[in-house]
Amino acid sequence: MSALSHSFALARDPLEGVRGLPLGDDDAREVWARVAWNLLTEPGDGSAGRLIAEVGAPDGLEIAVGGRPAPAHLAEDIARARERWMPRWRPEGARDACAAAVRAGVQLVVPGDASWPASVDDLQGHRPVCLWVRGNARLLQPSSGAVALVGARAATSYGEHVAGELAAELCRTGATIVSGAAYGIDGAAHRAALAAGGTTIAFLAGGADRAYPAGHSRLIDRIAATGVVVSETPSGAAPTKWRFLQRNRLIAALSDATVVVEAGWRSGSLNTAGHAAALGRPLGAVPGPITSTASAGCHRLMREYDARCITSSDDVRELAGWGDSALFPDPMDDRTDRTTRVIDALSVRTEKDLAQIARSSGLAPAEVEVELGLLALAGGVEQGSRGWRRVVSRAR
């Protein structure tokens, strides 16, 4: 108890600094407890998640450091968890972390804040205890939807081109581009979003002030200037393998859909795809030449995990469920016109041959042929002895 009071007293001022506003006592204790939890645990710690969900962060912390018994049904789990938590406990830890964050220009966002992204709450017991943020934290709640564009570091120029095009076009309709600031696809997506004047969010595996990869420190600074750079780990934290894997779950959770642009057969971006699928978020993959190993993971996602085949920003919007055609007019509208003209030229009873249909629809026979093929595919027309007729009910 006194250790906790001591820790809280130490952190009081730096807490207000990292929050950028005066804090009431209850708020301060809540935020302080979350910082302390953040220091005790690795991202996605389910034992901490369950305890905090049950008794709240401050009381949970008291249980964690041994000042109070755990609820009976959690006791065994907490006893085991304390073995990994306690070696990290330092009363001055929260103070130091907040002070370091303030120095690095990093803010702290916790559940309940206006900026807290409700979408990551879908991670339930594995949601982060807090987020460390550089840039405009309000952008963590994308007003017009967010899409994760991720992929291989060892991307090809095709992949980087496609990532850039998709990012730019999605930004043009107000969408936010979420990625991981890595070389290759991630970088291309962020850069194109910035160039299009759009909003982009970079999730880092290490501290928000610790640019990784170092070669992207300028890019990450530019993202922080107009968008937001986010991490689940405190300032200065190293980007470990585990943190990369856990970072991927945040990218998937914050986004309405995840699209893998290029990925090798064993690419790490398949991990992000796995998180998206586990969260029930729509998953897409961009096809590429089957002769390119950089697309093998994408084709694998399509074949084995039912990822949707993504060929345009419209496909991404459809994937994400942003189906408002008034907002996003379909550029293929002429397709509908032709189909309609062919359907109009058909009868349900009398079969018509290609020449007749071409005449009535005012289309070239070759055009009619294609439309008929597609309509047949959809079960909308049937060919008989003398030509084509419309099928009213879709029997197939």
Added chain:
Amino acid sequence: MSALSHSFALARDPLEGVRGLPLGDDDAREVWARVAWNLLTEPGDGSAGRLIAEVGAPDGLEIAVGGRPAPAHLAEDIARARERWMPRWRPEGARDACAAAVRAGVQLVVPGDASWPASVDDLQGHRPVCLWVRGNARLLQPSSGAVALVGARAATSYGEHVAGELAAELCRTGATIVSGAAYGIDGAAHRAALAAGGTTIAFLAGGADRAYPAGHSRLIDRIAATGVVVSETPSGAAPTKWRFLQRNRLIAALSDATVVVEAGWRSGSLNTAGHAAALGRPLGAVPGPITSTASAGCHRLMREYDARCITSSDDVRELAGWGDSALFPDPMDDRTDRTTRVIDALSVRTEKDLAQIARSSGLAPAEVEVELGLLALAGGVEQGSRGWRRVVSRAR
């Protein structure tokens, strides 16, 4: 009646010529009636198909030319159909067609023949009344399966390369390559099959002796020399639009699976895909760069018509249902090994971190990471507070 007897008498000798063997009277009448039907009708004539299915070709022909009344329930349909059939009726037609075929080295195959491909009977009322064949007619019954490789005439070098690779690899395991002898994808598939010493079948829209396109006459001759060139239309017949569309149904029907290698957004090969789907035959499409208009139709088939994403000849074999792994060992077997090693390193109860799993499995952490991502995707592992654990029942 006498008109028919006259027609039959005229055709008697040329019929034996085109069949290459002496014919009994019943056989001769059956074959002669089918040739006569072939001349009266366009491919896929449903009225003719129904009548022949009900009363047989010779009696049906008698009804068609007015020597006998139609069955009451077909009378109305046949009366309408006769309006298009009778203008084509010539007593000497069958004789001339058979004589022309003999001169052109074209044989005649009819239902019931040992060479008749049972697979086209799935077309039911729209199955061809006969097939005109150059080459080895016995190859119409592929012993180790047949795959249609079709696609755009305006193919890219990528598409032609892939068509060639797939054709050659499929031939190596004994499969027959079916296509339409067109420029682009079709030609590349046929050529690679020939080069691999495999069997290939070309379906033409015009007569089997009428090379179309003319620029492929040498290729078509080479196909006839070791494989088989087939048409539903008699020698010398012109390849009309309608006949192309109907020819496509034969390609789809004869093949265990249809794979579209490259196709524009409105490509005619989507018609073949439509036939395959309508027949319940598996449909595949090869992805390509989304920046290539030549792959747009393939991506469309994947997105809108659930065509399977094809990246290798193994994928084609799987698509066609030739799943015998003993015959076709999985070249990705090392994948299973790695996955097994990672699974072995995991426990159902105790979570293990990446370093532990890497140590126990003897794999590099980066390799473990990828396998864990894929296992998570499949619901086989779960990440908790301290690492990964195995999931026994697939809850998802």
